[in-house]
Amino acid sequence: MQITQYTIGLILFAAANLFANSSGFALEKIHKERSIYRNIVITEDKGIRCMRFETRRKKVSNQACINLKQPNKLVFEYVQGTLLGLAHNPAPKRVLILGLGGGTLANVIHQVSPTSEIVSVDIDPAVVKLAKAYFGYQENAQIKSEIKDARVFVKRALLQKQQFDWIILDAFNGDYIPEHLMTEEFLAECKRLLSTNGLLSANTFSTSDLYDHESVTYQKVFNQLDIFKAPTKGNRVIFACNCDNFSLTKSLSAQLNRQLTSYGLDTNVLFEAVSSIVDWDVNARVLTDEYSPANLLK
Incomplete structure (x- = not known):
């Protein structure tokens, strides 16, 4: 399989994730910021990193996800x-x-x-x-x-x-x-x-x-x-x-x-x-x- 810059980048993401969780604690919410349109949250759970939009209706939906352990595997x-x-x-x-x-x-x-x-x-x-x-x-x-x-x-x-x-x-x-x-x-x-x-x-x-x-x-x-x-x-x-x-x-x-x-x-x-x-x-x-x-x- 051809190794691309994109794949290498995601492998580095995965390595960082494993290091961050080496203490045994599950890291769930790794980033949150308020844009002019919504709250955006980046989460990680069992090797899956997702981007979520929080809305006024308190509805949370994943807009994008990547598999940090298998960077080329499409989640959705x-x-x-x-x-x-x-x-x-x-x-x-x-x-x-x-x-x-x-x-x-x-x-x-x-x-x-x-x-x-x-x-x-x-x-x-x-x-x-x-x-x-x-x-x-x-x-x-x-x-x-x-x-x-x-x-x-x-x-x-x-x-x-x-x-x-x-x-x-x-x-x-x-x-x-x-x-x-x-x-x-x-x-x-x-x-x-x-x-x-x-x-x-x-x-x-x-x-x-x-x-x-x-x-x-x-x-x-x-x-x-x-x-x-x-x-x-x-x-x-x-x-x-x-x-x-x-x-x-x-x-x-x-x-x-x-x-x-x-x-x-x-x-x-x-x-x-x-x-x-x-x-x-x-x-x-x-x-x-x-x-x-x-x-x-x-």
Whole structure:
């Protein structure tokens, strides 16, 4: 397995963690800071380091996690599912990630496709800072960060006539996806930002009360959808394409499959969790900028 700078960095994190816990005491909360948007807490438990957002509703949710003992093993199933998008295009020229978290997706995509230009956008500068400090997120000539609201970034990118081959929607505020990033108008803007045959992947939840509304909104903008449902968690990843007759390819080259396997992915199992079956109420109301009551429905 190729040893990368990212892997070395996480190994050093693990070594530091083992040293810190050599006295036998479990270190749980290792950092906490208040950003302009929320409280952000970095925790460690049994070799798993996580970034958590604390919200006014006292709800705590993990936004990013890494396995310090096995740095290349991806903790979240939805991250593994999102990477199936590489079956559609194994070497996208430009990738846009809206919602940084710990930077895991940017790091892995860079290692698998080092020629890809990756732009990670997050509204909170503290998230970017902590991703670098605690999760091995690194910027370089191919990976750049933008501190902006995702919708503002998309609108400006359209004015600049930019295009991306893969857009990944992974923005959460601690409670759920921000309302203005769920609407028909926003998704239409994302579709316009995609290159021909470009792919959109969106991390949502199978258990949300917004399930039907989200689904019909994506369906209206993109028509054909493939859905990955995490086998043991409540996440789902929506795949949609700026193309006709879309169906996510369920095979990978031998080289790409080996690369993804090194991150703990069983691609055969993951592909089995991808379906085009419409299991939502097609008569549900589409979410728009005028009708997006996410705060009431979730």
